[in-house]
Amino acid sequence: MVSARPYVTVIAALGLLGAAAGATQATTSHQHSATSTAKSIHQARGVDDGSFEYPTAPANSFTTVATGGAIGPWTVTRGNVDHIGRGFWQAAERNQSVDLNGGTPGTVAQTFPTTLGTTYSITYALAGNSGGGPTVKTGRVLIDGQTIQDFTFDITGKTFTNMGYVGRQVTFVARSASTTLSFASTTANSAHGPVIDDVVVRAACCSCSCDRGSTGKH
Incomplete structure (x- = not known):
């Protein structure tokens, strides 16, 4: 009788590899999305400190x-x-x-x-x-x-x-x-x-x- 354990072990290993690949793909996708968002924010940022809050000018002067x-x-x-x-x-x-x-x-x-x-x-x-x-x-x-x-x-x-x-x-x-x-x-x-x-x-x-x-x- 041939043991099923080696077969089960191989399937489990393949499953782990697939999960790892999926995680890598998800991470890559997330990083790409974050990069794209950061790029969009950078391009649409416009001027900084449009209300002239910095530095702090003297109060009442x-x-x-x-x-x-x-x-x-x-x-x-x-x-x-x-x-x-x-x-x-x-x-x-x-x-x-x-x-x-x-x-x-x-x-x-x-x-x-x-x-x-x-x-x-x-x-x-x-x-x-x-x-x-x-x-x-x-x-x-x-x-x-x-x-x-x-x-x-x-x-x-x-x-x-x-x-x-x-x-x-x-x-x-x-x-x-x-x-x-x-x-x-x-x-x-x-x-x-x-x-x-x-x-x-x-x-x-x-x-x-x-x-x-x-x-x-x-």
Whole structure:
């Protein structure tokens, strides 16, 4: 009589091999999925710290940042700006914001990864420093140094506790693997400029809305 034990042993071994192969395949699939997800997140990340929370500016005050200086991932590329701390005036998102006029009109910029040919939507909250004139603050949004949107904000009736933020939106098509977004003041001869907060960049979609709501120096 031939023993069935060797046959059973072989079947069990094959079963273990099959389970191991399945586990390897599942692990590989999981790793691929995680890699793809990480890649998608990286490509869709947009700008960092769009509400200018880092570093922490002085509470109930501000820090003037000159050309070449940084506000977290943002760089001042022209003139100077005021990095507004918590409590100085109403922020649109969280606690801090930026007045694009320090003592002179300034520009803040950030370079971030993009996918060639993809359309991106930029949304941001806009207000103005109501501490002084002119009544209408002006500025522009630039992509890689080219103006894609001019903006204005009228400070009539606005106060530090009711800044009257409005939502703005503009789109662009990425021309390379990285893109530089800039916000520039065109409000001349004043230390009271347009105020920017809550900047968000994402791959555009048909149903995207620019309505940021009404929230909330010298």
